[in-house]
Amino acid sequence: MLKKTFAALALGGALLSAGHAMAADYKIDKEGQHAFIQFRIQHLGYSWLYGTFNDFDGRFTYDEKNPAADKVSVTIKTDSVDTNHAERDKHLRSADFLNVSAHPTATFESTKITSTGDKTADIEGNLTLNGVTKPVVIKATLMGQGKDPWGGYRAGFEGTTKLKLKDFNIQRDLGPASQEVELMLSVEGVRQ
Template identity: 75%
Template sequence: MLKKSLAALALGSALLAGNAMAADYVIDKEGQHAFVNFKISHLGYSWLYGTFKDFDGTFSFDEKSPEASKISVSLKTASVDTNHAERDKHIRSADFLNVDKNPTATFESTAVKSTGEGTADVTGNLTLNGVTKPVVIKAKLLGEGSDPWGGHRAGFEGTTMLKLKDFDIEKDLGPASQEVELIISFEGVRK
């Protein structure tokens, strides 16, 4: 009897320990709680803002062990939108994103390093315009908890700077426009 009780206790402990591991989430694109935005200087006089409207992603997260977190995002480059049809057409061309040849951009994390309370550096491989380069996203946990519909959510924001030439974007936009800031904000719904 004691052996059966110990075995049941061990099994229960193993199950509870498994629940303490990172949870898997789906980025809530459908509810419009996720954004992949960017900004770049326009000739040094103002900022040009844009977004990608078609993307998907998943992540694993455990606030007690952020180093075990992972994220994967895939976006359709043709979904770029800067609120100007002719500019968007040019950005989709071979001068910039070359969407006919490279219709998808991806990010796959390779490491997460905690940098403070609710902040981390997320290192990963970004594939854009057919080029894969390591990037570091400065990430911040915005919140985690139950939602009004019986689900569980976690929200993050992150930023990184990308040099256009690193991704074979050779169009010269002038000295003030050599880098673009990528701004990501999303909620995920636990699976």
């Protein structure tokens, strides 16, 4: 009886350990510039205007066997908006758009992750921007994972989502072609 109990405990412990080995915590590699949060919006319907947020931080968990258990958390410093045009960036930081003096950060916290294919998933979560919190869905793709040359382990993802400006209390009307902004995310995380 004691042998069976010990064997069952050992097996349970091994299974539990194996389950924990599958899930891992990752820190987004912003120091190495292997992560980007970019956006684009139409300019008057004639062209695309591109920009980026230069200062952000975040973490995610990744378990390829159980994506429903994964989590994503990102904080963006909104005054780091950069469209390669100083006057436009100043305007984007104003109360007309991001209102960075009142809302210096934007955050995203995942609430649910659903696998949609072999390397794709929908990441549902709450985005807080300009003092407003709304649910969004990021269409994500696993780019790859594996060991790096420095003895670490990395996983990389890209994703996209679209936001309606008025949903986040950005009332400045830029014309009918410019009601939505597309966010494009590319993140590489280092396993902790």
